[in-house]
Amino acid sequence: MEYRDERLESAYGEDKIDLSFANNKYILKWWSKTHDExxxxxxQKLQWHWFCEIHQKVEDITPKEVIKNWVKEDPICKEYVWYNVIAYFAEARAKIKGMTKDIRKPKRKKCGICQQDFNEDSLGYPLVIRLGIDDLDFCAPCLKNIIYPNSGIDDYDEKKIIKYLKELANILQRVPTQGFGERIGDLHGFTKKEKFELITFMKNKPSITRIKYFFGSWFKALIAAGILEDGTRKNSRGIQCLAKDGDVCYSLGEKTIDDLLYSLKIKHKKECYYPESNYRSDFLVNDVHIEYFGLAGNKEYDKKTKEKIKLCKMHGLKLLAIYPKDLLSYNKLKEKITEAAL
Ligand SMILES: [Zn+2]
Known part of the structure; x- marks a missing residue:
């Protein structure tokens, strides 16, 4: 087998693009200034990996009919898959038009975990898209064990898993979403320093398989670690904590919601009274009461919940109920809030 140094060699080899691809008259018919932009x-976003996303983005901004007709008409689409044809065309065009001259040279760096030298362009697109082009501070072999789906350590015991999850929640200052670290957007929105801290911490990550083996699910593991509340436990209303905008929250779950509202620039009030009642909702967004029912399953708590729902019905108020399970996916939570309150 040929020896390949995963740390020093470019992930996709040298690009020897055939420049004649740029002359494709069938594409030039519909290619516009917007496509060049x-x-x-x-x-800007991906530097030397820019072409990895080009066919998808072109598809996004081009009418379906245009693409369909072109594929039918262009003889080269019988030879290659159409999205590769678009990528080859764009690559050749970018080179000829001098658009690629601003791409910076990939740097030689020392990996923050194994301390070995690596070249930035040895990281493949899936790694770059997770980290961000300016924050490539770890080598591919190290990263693959940390941020790829189904990565992580397989021989932890329960104690070590709980310790890891507690520390992760502590670093994140919110409820960690399902399999945190493995999804494309998980590391987005953090500063370079925060990312560095997170990834060096996540090298101790237990695998999902191991977590499921002991706890059944990520969700149950979070409950076992005391990060999410559980109605079957007493006194788990949690401790007070401050959300990013200074709001007082009574659990990490509530803070997770508050911080999300804040990051989405959604105006919200805390602890708002229901009419003719001593009950308060966790948040009020526009005219929608948002409740985080963190202790669902607890008898007394469920009774209160029912009364709140009744109150809302009586007064024709809108109520959005959020449960601990909803905190496992940021995107779904975002959707839920946006749909109900905006
Ligand atoms: Zn490394």
Missing amino acids: LIFTLI
Whole structure:
């Protein structure tokens, strides 16, 4: 077998693009200035990996009919898959038009985990898209064990898993979403320093398989670690904590919701009274009461919940109920709130 140094060699080899691809008259028919601008934007975002996203982005901004007709008409689409044809065309065009001259040279760096030298372009697109082009501070072999789906350590015991999850919640200052670290957007929104801290911490990550083996699910593991509340436990209303905007929250779950509202720039009030009642809701967004029912399953708590729902019905108020399970996916939670309150 040929020896490949995963740390020093470019992930996709040298690009020897056939420049004649740029002369494709069938594409030139519909290729516009906006398409060229797309190339510029992608180069800003991904540098030497820009072409990895080009066919998808072109598809996003081009009418379906246009693509369909072109594929039918262009003889080269019988030879290659159409999205590769678009990528080859764009690559050749970018080169000829001088758009690629601003791409910076990949740097030689020392990996923050194994301390070995690596070249930035040895990281493949899936790694770059997770980290961000300016924050490539770890080598591919190290990262693959940390942020790829189904990665992580397989021989932890329960104690070690709980310790890891507690520390993770502590670093994140919110409820960690399902399999935190493995989804494309998990590391987005953190500063370079925060990312560095998170990834060096996550090298101790237990695998999902191991977590499921002991706890059944990520969700149950969070409950076992005391990060999410559980109605079957007493006194788990949690401790007070401050959300990013200074709001007082009574559990990490509530803080997770508050911080999300804040990051989405959604105006919200805390602890708002229901009419003719001593009950208060956790949040009020526009005219929608949002409740985090963290202790669902607890008898007394469920009774209160029912009364709150009744109150809302009586007064024709809108109520959005959020449960601990809803905190496992940021995107779904975002959707739920946006749909109900905006
Ligand atoms: Zn490394």
